[in-house]
Amino acid sequence: MDLEYRPQEIERKWKEVWRTTGVHKAHGHTNKPKYYCLDMFPYPSGNGLHVGHWRGYTISDVWSRYKRLLGYEILHPMGWDAFGLPAENYAIQNGIHPRVATEKNIANFKRQLEEIGAMYDWDREVNTTDPDYYRWTQYFFVKMFERGLAYRKKMPINWCPSCKTGLANEEVVDGRCDRCGAEVTKREMYQWMLKITAYADRLLDDLDKLDWPEHVKRMQRAWIGRSEGARIRFKVDGSTDEIEVFSTRPDTIYGATYMVLAPEHPLVQSITTEDRQADVERYVEESLRKSNIERQVVDKTKTGVFTGAYVKHPLVDRKLPVWVADYVLMDYGTGAIMAVPAHDERDFEFAKQFGLDIIPVVQPEDGEAEELYTGDGRMINSESLNGLGVEEAKREAVKLLSATGQAEATVNYRLRDWVFARQRYWGEPIPIVHCDMCGPVAVPEDQLPVTLPEVERYEPTGTGESPLAAIESFVNTTCPKCGGPAKRETDTMPQWAGSCWYFLRYADPHNHEAPFSQEAIHYWLPVDMYIGGVEHAVLHLLYSRFYVKFIHDLGLIQFDEPFQRLFTQGMITLNGAKMSKSKGNVVNPDDIIATYGVDALRMYEMFVGPPEDEAEWNTNGLEGVARFLGRTFRLVAGHAAHPVPGRDSLHKLRHRFVATLTERMESFRFNTSVSAFMEYVNALSNEAKQGLDPDTLETLTIAISPFAPHLGEELWSLLGHKESVFEAAWPTYDETWLKDDEVEIAIQINGRVRGKLVVAADISEADAIALAKRAPDIQEWVQGKEIVKELYVKGRLVNIVVKG
C-alpha cells in the first residue's frame, strides 16, 4: 500500500471521473427535496481569480456538497456577468473587440473554477452578453415600459467624466464614481429611468421575511430611507406662488421662523425681489459650480442669501423670510424646507449665522429648555397645540393644516428612481424606437433581441451620446407602430440589468420560447442560499429584489423575494489590504494548487477564520492544513484494507465527532468545523494502534468530502466503494454515545479552582458537594473556615464559599 498523499494525481483522476459520470448535474424532477445554492456570478475580468474570490466559491461548494449528502437535489450553477466597462475599456486600448476579450476571460475563469473541483452544472451556464439571454433582459424592459415603470425624463443626473457615462445614485459613493473613483458631476440629460420607488414600501417591508444578515437589511432600510411626515404649503406674500415643503416635524410649525429653498429650486427665479436679484443669482451660480463633494462637507459654515420674498405662516399672522441656501438639497423632499431653528441643528446653525429668529415650541419634560433642543417634550408657544406631547402634536398639526387644505400627511423616501441608461457600447441595447409621430415605442417582443451591432469604434463620445449613435444602419429604422421612419434608442443598459434576473434563467437556461418555463421555475426557485460579497448590499441585491417583485406582478412567478437566505463572506487580505492586481498583493490559486493541491486550498479557505469575517492570508496556515490532509489520507488509507471490529472508544469518538461537526456545519461555522476534523483525526491517531473499524473510516471519509472532495472520492474508493462518495449519506449520531458515565468536575473555593474530582455523571448535588469537601486537595482551603454557601453545577463544578 502506497501511503504517500499525492494530491495532484488524485485531483486529476477524480476531475476526469466527474466529467465522464456527470455526477454534478442537476436533475429537474426527482423525489428528493430541491436545494438551490447560488454564487453571485462573476464579472470575468482579465486578471483571473485570486484566492480571495475563491473563498465564496469554496463556501458555496462545501455547502452544496453537504446539502447533497443530506439528501437534497442540488442546483449549483455558474455563469458570467459579462457586459461592462472594463472589457470595453480594454477593447479600446488594445483594439480587440469586447466580445473577443470577454470570451477569452470567460475561458480562463471557467478553467479556474473547474480547478476548484466545484460541483457546478456547466450545462446551465448563463452569459449576460449572449443574445439568447439578453433578449429576455430586453423583454423585461419592454414589460416595464408597457406598465409605465420604465420612462424617459430630462433631469440632472450623476455623470462620471472618466467613464463618460451617467450613473445611478447607488453607484455614487462619497461623491465619487464607485467604479473608477473620479469625481461625479451633474449633467442635464434625457434618461431612461426605472420606477423602483413604486416598490419602496414592499422592498422595505419584505426585508422582514428574509433570512439575511442584519447589517445588510439595515443598509437596505437606510438606503430606502422611509420617513413619515407632512407636506405643507406656504403662500408667497403678494404672489400666487406656493412653497411646498416636506417636514417630519409638523408639530413645530409654530416655531418656523424662515424658509429655505435649494439653489436649484424652480421658484428661486420668480420670487426673488428686484433688489435681491444680483446677490441671489451670484449665490445660485456659485452653488451650482460646486461639486457634490464640496457641498457635502458637513462642518463647513452655512451659507445662503435672502430672496427678498416672504411667505405667510399658515396658522398665525406672521411673515417668514425666504432664503436660498445650499444646505437644502433639491433632490430630497420638495427641495424646500420650513426652518425651525429652535429644534433643528442645521436650521439653528443657519439662524445663528444670519441673525434669524429662534422661537422655542418644545419644552423638555424635566428641566430648562435649551436654545437648541431636538428631543421629546411638551409643546409651548403653539396656540392650540400647547401642552401636547410631540407625537400627538404632529397629528394635531397636520389635522389643523389639512382642514384648510394647506397640508397632508405623507411618506417620503430617500430612494430615487433608477437611472437605467449608459452612454456606452458594451451593454444591452435599450429596445426602444423613437418615432416623430408616435413618440418612444417598444420593439415588439417577437423582434427581440435588438442585437449590438458590430462596430469599428466603440469609444465613448463624451458628449452624452452613445457610440451606437454614430452607426446609421443601427439608428435608422422604422416605427413598429406606424411604419414611418424612426430612430433607435442608442443608450445601453447598466451592468446591473443582466444580473437582476439571471438566477431565474438557471432554472431553464435553454428556453427559446420564454425567459423560463413555469414548471422549471416552480421546481427550483426561489434561491435557498445566496453567497457573495457584501459590496452588493444595496446595488445588485436591491435591484434584484425589485425585478423579482415586478416579475411576480407580471404573474410569471409565485414568489416575490429572490433570495431566501443570504450569506456574505469576508474578504481575504494580504498585508492587511484587499487583494488587487494594482496593489501587487494577489495570491494566485494556480500556484497554490501546483504545490499543495486544491483540496488543501479549499480546506484552508474554510479554516482561515469565521467565514463572514475578513481574514489575512497566511501560507503557513495553508501548510498546516495540507499536513492535516496528508495525515488523514495515511490514517484512512493505512487501515482501509484491514479494518477491525468496532469498539466502544471508537463509537464514542465517532458519535461525538458527528454531533459536533453537524452542529457547526448547520451554524455555518466552517473554521471550527475544520477544527473538529483535526481533533477527531488526532484522537484516532491514538486509537490507530489497536486498529480502526469500517464505521470510523467511512464516517471520516464522507464527512470530509464536502471540504476535500477529491480526497473524499479517493478514500471512498480505497474503502471498496464503486459509486461516488456523493451518493452516500451524511453520517448520523446516537445521543446515547454523547453521555459520559463519569465526568471530571472542578472544585472551586470562592470561585477559584482548587482541585478536581471524578464523579458519576448523574451524581446528586448533595453527594457531589460531600465528595468535594472530602477531597484532599482542598482541605487546606476549608480547614477552620466557616462554609457560607455550597453549589453544584451539573457535570461542571462544585463551588464552596468560605469565610474567615
Next chain:
RNA sequence: GCCGGGGUGGCGGAAUCGGCAGACGCAGCAGACUUAAAAUCUGCCGGGCCAAAAGCCCGUACGGGUUCAAGUCCCGUCCUCGGCACCA
C-alpha cells in the same frame, strides 16, 4: 455627528445558555528516526515568583458595578472596523 460590529497568547482564532480562558492551527523550543537533511512522529509552549517541580499570584482594551462565579451581564472611557452622512 448618527447607527451597527469588534478589541482574548508571538500570530490566526476557540470558548457567547454567566460555570475549569486560550480548543484547533501556525510560529518557536526540545527530542525520536536518518550518515545527514527534508518529510514524518513525540513532548513543551500566556506572564510573574521559583534552580526546578509542586504551588501561589496576575491575566480576555481600560475604570467601576452586579454575582457564589464575568471574556460573556450593567454603567462609563479609549481604540478599531463597517454603513450613513446638511435626507428637513
